[in-house]
Amino acid sequence: MGSSDNSSAQYIHMVQHLIEECILFKMSREECMEALSKHANINPVITSTVWKELEKENKEFFEAYMKGKDDERAASETETTQRIHKIILDSSSSSKDTKDDE
Numbered sequence: 001m002g003s004s005d006n007s008s009a010q011y012i013h014m015v016q017h018l019i020e021e022c023i024l025f026k027m028s029r030e031e032c033m034e035a036l037s038k039h040a041n042i043n044p045v046i047t048s049t050v051w052k053e054l055e056k057e058n059k060e061f062f063e064a065y066m067k068g069k070d071d072e073r074a075a076s077e078t079e080t081t082q083r084i085h086k087i088i089l090d091s092s093s094s095s096k097d098t099k100d101d102e
Helices: 003-024 029-040 044-057 059-101
Strands: none
Touching: 003 029, 003 044, 029 044, 044 059
16 A cells, blocks of 8 residues: 555545544534535545445434434424414414504
């Protein structure tokens, strides 16, 4: 294995480590690709390729991870909808109070 092969392996290992860090922050593959491109100057194609290889090697983990992300997204959407409804209700009741005062 030449020095070029060794440095390529080190680079891929570094990208893998950074992807693992992104996972700790609960990022999606797309978010990770964007973050590594912006902050570590890593080509998104490289990040995507390494991520896909990690998915192949750790199928059960990534299935659970993505299910957790989907559940989290659904909960967040539900929470956002509930907040919007509350804002609308609060707004309509305060405008009703204002009209009652007139």
